Amino acid sequence: MLIDDTPARARQGVDILLLSASNYPALPIYPYAFVQVSALAARHGLTTARLDLLGTPKEAWRTTLHAALERASPRLIGIHLRQLDSIFIWNYADYDLPGAPPVRRNSYWPFHDTAQLITILRELTDCPIMLGGFGFTTRTPDLLERLQPDFGVTGEPDEVLEHLDDVLANRDVARIANLAHRSGDGYALTPRVFLPPADHTEYTDAVLDDLLDFYGPRRVIGPDADVHVAVEIQRGCPYRCYFCTEPMVKGRRHHVRDLDAVMADITFLADRGVSRVWLVCSEINVGSNGLLFEMAARMRKLNHGRRQPVSWTCYLLPNPPLERSEIRTLLESRFEPSWNQFGSYHDENLKRTRVPYRARHAIRAQVDWLEEDQAFRRERGLPEPTRRLDMFLGNTYATPETVSATLRTVSELRLAERFDDSLITRATRVFDLGDGLIEDTSTGAYSVGPNGRLDEVDLVHPTFSYPTALVEVLGSARAVDELFAYAEKTFLSRAYRTRLDWPAFLVRHTGEEQLARWCDLLRHTPHPPGEDEAAGAVRALLAADGGRTLLGRLRRNTPGPPEGAPARENDGRLARALVELVVGTEPERTGAVLAAIGLTGYWDERAARTAYDVCAGLAARFATVEAAREAARTAAGPDDPALPLLAVEYCLYDNNVLLRPDWSRVLFDA
Structure with missing residues (x-):
């Protein structure tokens, strides 16, 4: 839905119509740029309208855009190019990756979709077009050349919006930071500056209505909400992790936003029923845990006596470490922890990826948070969430030693038993972080377009590099995928064991007469003390009618009453227990x-x-x-x-x- 800030002004024409054709269908996120640009625009007396095309079939784009332009009558169209691709290899592989999430291959091309959007706009209107966004900033010169907007914004648009009249009139534009504008047959880029987060509030009722329309109110408001609403708390990152573009886009200086402004936005959202917020960007504990604890104190104060309290989350680094008592304090403030994927539990590997922690930090954080969260939930009768162990084991610097050391550690800690599933990222999305491709990714890097692999590396397109050392051992990237799919289900989670079909195992490995003889033997074998419930149930069924009902049910591999999954699970437990009991007779x-x-x-x-x-x-x-x-x-x-x-x-x-x-x-x- 097209929503503007001031309906009266919108009928006369808004200043900026914000559009996006770069939302990721597998994880739709309301563009936070819409929130921030709308707020910045309002500070300079400018009005905005917003339209995200996710969910609008392409065959309806022209009609939808025509209606939006008629209603908004903008002075400028601002297109948000949030990202150039999903960064995940499973969206772009030329075969179905084993173990990949259920995403549709070859289906997410935000660069190409944005190009199509601009083509349609050019046919519908003479209104100037300005490109911006995180993805645009990573490849500004290339995207200017290929998409041919009238203007571009590299990084923050603060000065561009402050001087929008001058921009549109092409007046003294050289003094306006972060602006790309036409010059001769090409474009000129003004000096790049990195700006701190806003010291004012960003959310308004109009923007929130837009966000609610995007997700649907039930996903945002109330105790069952599953969407986190973004609120910026800091900007920039001093680290140089080899796979991350944030320092290049947001700057290497770490700026913390005024916390009163942060809390004003959170309070605004909470007063309107929003129950989950995500504090962006980068990890909240860069350098120290002070900001984390300050926010915990403020969130406790916010939630005190509130009928619908607000849960909050953000990314954490595992270093600086947290004591368990500190973890408990954070949980009591309704904090929900989240990490970017750990590359491994191997120090040399982590050192080469340039992340600011080592294996001991990652392991301690993983175990301590998991155990404290489980205990916290048990004490309060809260449900246990589905847990997934994600790792970036396919990072560029992965070796057989990296993988085996990580899996041994998981085994020693028995971590796999605590996770329902696992996901291994098995290739690096390659970027130029300012000084060309990292040497170790350049050799095997390749780019993909909608019609398959490109002849040359082209960073505007999805570009990936598999870990060279693993490809050398296994023979191909596809073999790396197959091995990681096996490790995910078998060594990093309990996913494989939860899918075992023990009645089918009985059918495959025992004959009917043979199993009947074993059951008869088992009936006359004393049972040791301390047998589990399933073993006791098997013995009771054997005693009742010699096991005829039990064996008939298990060998048919069909659940008995009651129908459904619980019955199948029960049959599985009985079949497994039966195998264990008969084996135990010898x-x-x-x-x-x-x-x-x-x-x-x-x-x-x-x-x-x-x-x-x-x-x-x-x-x-x-x-x-x-x-x-x-x-x-x-x-x-x-x-x-x-x-x-x-x-x-x-x-x-x-x-x-x-x-x-x-x-x-x-x-x-x-």
Whole structure:
């Protein structure tokens, strides 16, 4: 919906119509630039209207834009180019990446969409067009040449808006900072300056109405809201992380916004029902945790006695570290922590990526925050959220040692058991941070257009580089994707184990008569004390009718009553418990066979062994799973080896064991 600040003025024509065709469909975010530019414009007596084209079919763009232009009658059209691509390789790979999120490939081209937007505007109006935004600032000269706007803004538009009349009249423009304007056959760029955040409030009712229309009120207002509304708290970053353009776009000097202005915006939003805010940009604890604690104190004061309290979040660095008592204080202020992905738990790798922390900081932050948050939720009866362990293990400097060291650490800490899923970023979106491509990314870098790979690197287009050391070991970028997809589900989360189909396992690895004999044997075998609930349920069903009902249900692999997922889960628990019970009737032979393949003590300790432990142990002896099976068959001997071999198959299935020599070199540094 097109919304302007002052309807009376809009009927006569607004000063600036703000447009965007660069929103990411997989994660729609109301353009914060709309908020900030509207506020800056108002400070200089200018009016604005806003229109984001996300959700408007392209075939309707012309009609929609014509209506917007008729209603707004602007003096200037400002196009926000937030980003040039998603930065994620899965949007642009020429094959479906294993383990990738459910995004549609080859579907997000904000540069091309913005070009199409400008073409339509040129046909509809003579109104001058000005380009700006984070994405535009990263490649200003290239984008000026290719998109041919009338003006551009590199970085902050404060001075451009202050002198908008002069800009439009092309009067004394050389003195206006951050402006690109036509000069001869090309463009001239005025001096670049980096400005601090606004010392005034930014949100108005008109902008908030626009934002609510974009998301839908239910996603923004009330206790069930899932959208964080952006409020700037700081700008600029002094660090030089190799993958990040923020210091180039926002400056290397770190500016903190006046906190009274920050709180005035948050209060404005809270008074209108907004229940979650995101403090941008960069990490809030650059250099110290002082700002973090100051905001926690202010948020506690804001929320005191408020019927609908406000939760707040922002990115954190794991260094400086936080004590657990400090974490608890932050949680009590309704803080929701967030990190940019850690590259690894390997110091040399982190040092080369130039992030301002080391493995011990990342590990401590990950564990302490996770445990404190879980305890905090338990104490208050709050639901446990779905948790995902994200890592940038595919960073440019990743090596087999980087990957294996990280996975070993995750295994030692048993972190995977605490995460429902995982996502590994497996290629770097390459940028020129001011002095050309980083040498280590330039060799393997390639660019992609809507029709496939380009002949040359072109940073206006999505440009990626896979970690050279991993490609050399595995043979291709695609092989890197396959290995990381396996590691995500098996070693970095419990995703694989939650998808196991134990009734199907029974069907594959036992015969009907054989399983019936084992169940009969189990009925007459004393059970040890301390068996779990599932084992007790199996024994009760066996005692009731010899197991006929249980086996019929499990071997058909269909859930019994009640219908649905709970029944399937229950059948899975019963099938797994049944396998464990029957295997347990031959403990000595089972233990000997498992020891023969390098898994001494596994059966008795299986709850304490991680999938990484098991796979690493087998990889140290065998090149393939079939080789491990053959060794197990030899060790079992000819005297009815079925139960010991069933234990081996249980181990392979439960731990998703896949053995390949090239994978073992990366996963286990073997």
